[in-house]
Amino acid sequence: MLNILSDFLVRRPEGYYCQYGDFYIDAMLPVPVDVVSHGHGDHARPGHGIIYCTAVTGAIMHYRYAQQPLSSYRKIDFKSSFHIGQVELTFIPAGHILGSAQILMEYKGVRYLYTGDYKLQEDETCEPIEIVQADVLITECTFADPDVIHPDPIAEIKKLNEQPFNILLGTYGLGKAQRLTDLINKHCPNRRVLVHHGILPLHRIYDDLGPKKLVYEQYNRREMKLGEPNKVYMVPPMTFNSYIRATNVVRAFASGWKRLQQHNDLSLFISDHVDWNDILYFIQAVKPQEVWTLHGDGRILKQHFEGNLDVRDIY
Structure with a gap:
């Protein structure tokens, strides 16, 4: 029986915090240790003590935030696991922009997957998304609405x-x-x-x-x-x-x-985020036991899966 920790990732004023590794994800305010999913300004900010990210995200941040010391970056290759405290992390391509990563976190046998922003549509300018299975899917909900279907x-x-x-x-x-x-x-x-x-x-x-x-x-x-x-x-x-x-x-x-x-x-209408059908497909492919939502409104997704899958917002 998996012991999914409901407080594995929580919302704080600084950003999303994992107490079991003592790090933040996509923090908007300066923190000691931040794991950055990609280079967009609503996910990547300066002022942190240590920044874990992909090499491309590091290059983008260095261009945008020249005041951030180069020595603070820990640039990690895709699919190369590393540890922060007792949590093992792996960057998985997210398909959103060049260098964008999903963040797979493994702790005491449970796999938590933070998507960051992601897309399934083809884009030859960045790494294509890769799908891995996880026990908890932590997904963005920018367009989590059945009325939003992106055209070709x-x-x-x-x-x-x-x-x-x-x-x-x-x-x-x-x-x-x-x-x-x-x-x-x-x-x-x-x-x-x-x-x-x-x-x-x-x-x-x-x-x-x-x-x-x-x-x-x-x-x-x-x-x-x-x-x-x-x-x-x-x-x-x-x-x-x-x-x-x-x-x-x-x-x-x-x-x-x-x-x-x-x-x-x-x-x-050209979007770099998943639409409603994409999110449903992605959930089916990842096969999570729980879905946690952020970066948007997850209420429609919760209603859709009522009685079949536990969906809730990050608290």
Whole structure:
């Protein structure tokens, strides 16, 4: 009989805390020991004493948080186990962005799997997700709603081919921008990708550490105004919002959120998170005895499995 510890991972103001190894996961405030699932700013923050992460996540954090001492990083390869206290941890590819990891934690014969953010859709710019079985699945719930089913990203990106104008494409700078560049390179071959200076260094990290080279150019105002209207100018959210009066361009924002498609000229539903069907598939594949939810609303998931599987939020 497994002894699943209900307090193995708990929510604290600093982040998610494991008392049995005395470490945090994806802490938002400085802590002595933090295990970071991936490089997005809502999971990776500076100021910690020791940071366990993958090599790519470490490179992203070093670029974003230069004040974090290099000596604080403990860069761990995927599927290489390590110990913090009495807890054995292993990084498993999560498929979310380059370097993103699920965190498998084993303690006294029980396997606890923290997904971080993850996706099942194909993405050639990052490591594909790997599925392992666990007794407790700790899953994000960003889109844990049966009303959210992500469309085919290839069909979505091909919408750009139908536009007779240049395109102002809003995107998150890390992960999404690089995936979009790759999708445009493959499925919109007549489109030139111009990249905002705020995104450019992250493209270069992907070029250096990722599985493939991307085809893109640094943004040049003259290029946008001259020649054929075949450019896609990729910009971060704040820049996209400031260009509300941009003329002679089609405005689009790539996201799984419906609210971010409003007031644009073109909808582009491309998400780097699992949707409802993906979560159900993943739970079936992992075969957990319990599911703990975080990073979103897990109530619908709890109702769906009522009487068949114990689903609860992390307390």
